[in-house]
Amino acid sequence: MLFSPCGLIGLAPMAGPGDSGFRKICREWGADYTVTEMISAKAVRFGSEKTISLARYSMEETPILIQLFGREPESMEYAAEFISNQFDPAGIDLNMGCPAPKIFNNGDGSALLKEPKLAAELVRSAVKGSCVPVSVKMRIGIDKPDDSLTDFARMIQDAGASFITIHGRTREQFYAGQADYDMIRRIKQAVSIPVIANGDVVDGPSAKRILDLTGADGIMLARGALGSPDVFKRIKQYLDCGEQTSISLEERFEVCLKQLQYTIEDKGEEKACIEFRKHMLWYLKGVIGASSYKVAAGRIASYNDCKNLIDQILLSQKH
Ligand SMILES: Cc1cc2nc3c(=O)[nH]c(=O)nc-3n(C[C@H](O)[C@H](O)[C@H](O)COP(=O)(O)O)c2cc1C
Structure with a gap:
């Protein structure tokens, strides 16, 4: 069709x-x-x-x-x-x-x-x-x-x-x-x-x-x-x-990790992570104290780097 x-x-x-x-x-x-x-x-x-x-x-x-x-x-x-x-x-x-x-x-x-x-x-x-x-x-x-x-x-x-x-x-x-x-x-x-x-x-x-x-x-x-x-x-x-419900920060970061996973499957981990750094900055929008995570976001070199950063952010948002 x-x-x-x-x-x-x-x-x-x-x-x-x-x-x-x-x-x-x-x-x-x-x-x-x-x-x-x-x-x-x-x-x-x-x-x-x-x-x-x-x-x-x-x-x-x-x-x-x-x-x-x-x-x-x-x-x-x-x-x-x-x-x-x-x-x-x-x-x-x-x-x-x-x-x-x-x-x-x-x-x-x-x-x-x-x-x-x-x-x-x-x-x-x-x-x-x-x-x-x-x-x-x-x-x-x-x-x-x-x-x-x-x-x-x-x-x-x-x-x-x-x-x-x-x-x-x-x-x-x-x-x-x-x-x-x-x-x-x-x-x-x-x-x-x-x-x-x-x-x-x-x-x-x-x-x-x-x-x-x-x-x-x-x-x-x-x-x-x-x-x-x-x-x-x-x-x-x-x-x-006429109504819209937002997802939680936890869910948003799950989406973020899934996108990184898809990008890794397409480009390989090294290239994917370099290109994903700018996406990470977009995912940080609205996060309390976002600017303090920007340097780490700009250094993401592996899936685990991204996951660890997200865990750190989520922990800090609870305090
Ligand atoms: C980083 C970036 C790259 C873009 N690349 C293209 C492109 O390759 N082809 C195109 O037609 N428009 C491109 N656009 C324009 C967008 O498709 C869209 O028309 C524009 O951003 C306005 O929509 P928005 O207000 O929803 O962002 C690009 C926009 C951005 C921000």
């Missing part, structure tokens, strides 16, 4: 923290689908093993979309064909929102918002190559909310995109300031394909707010899940019955 994001809550793509272990734990806590970090279509075309390995995933992370970025229609067609055949994801998502200078200055990511014809051609090329549906993730403008993006979205739709995810910020905002839900609503009204709203969802009330204000068909969240994969469960509870 073809994947549809309608009525779903997805884990947004995150280059860096959004690795396999994190996607797996988020699915376990209620994310309805996940997205890989962005992968260069050009590097896939050149056969870069390192790049192609970013598309690997386990069944527990599915349904999953594999995200591609690039501005060359031929590379996009090749990469969409190669990746969809090789990995059989639920869909291929095209990145038209990344604000990072090295991406933007290359004409990739959010820079494509200035080039609607090329953006549409990229969608057509990906659709031509891919054996699974193609979607687009975009922002609401470059330096200010841009009304002409309603036309952009229609062009993306006419080129064959199956849905659009909109992060309600401009490129210049990066991740700061408030997301503009009204602009998401206007784009949603301009197209007939599903629109997924993204930006600043961190709990049940903020999830309800973005749905109410945008009229979107589903939501996607990124930073709100860092250190809190249970946010998906809380959101669903709140949307169902």
Whole structure:
């Protein structure tokens, strides 16, 4: 059956923290689908093993979309064909929102918002190559909310995109300031394909707010899940019955250890622990005296280091 994001809550793509272990734990806590970090279509075309390995995933992370970025229609067609055949994801998502200078200055990511014809051609090329549906993730403008993006979205739709995810910020905002839900609503009204709203969802009330204000068909969240994969469960509870219950600190740290275990299974203990240090800082948020544990969190080199630190923290919280 073809994947549809309608009525779903997805884990947004995150280059860096959004690795396999994190996607797996988020699915376990209620994310309805996940997205890989962005992968260069050009590097896939050149056969870069390192790049192609970013598309690997386990069944527990599915349904999953594999995200591609690039501005060359031929590379996009090749990469969409190669990746969809090789990995059989639920869909291929095209990145038209990344604000990072090295991406933007290359004409990739959010820079494509200035080039609607090329953006549409990229969608057509990906659709031509891919054996699974193609979607687009975009922002609401470059330096200010841009009304002409309603036309952009229609062009993306006419080129064959199956849905659009909109992060309600401009490129210049990066991740700061408030997301503009009204602009998401206007784009949603301009197209007939599903629109997924993204930006600043961190709990049940903020999830309800973005749905109410945008009229979107589903939501996607990124930073709100860092250190809190249970946010998906809380959101669903709140949307169902208007209430949400938080998990205890003990449970949160159990989730943390499970995520580390998944990451170790994927990357091996040494690499996993180094990369997990930043996740540990997110899990420390809200812990009394969190700053005094940061140095130890930054030195985690094994599963046992992490477990010992957690035991120490839990003991101190009881006093
Ligand atoms: C560390 C980090 C990496 C990100 N990497 C990607 C990416 O690879 N592709 C993409 O489309 N968006 C990426 N994003 C943007 C998020 O998917 C999302 O659109 C943005 O964070 C807003 O959602 P939020 O308010 O729920 O965090 C990234 C965000 C963060 C914080």
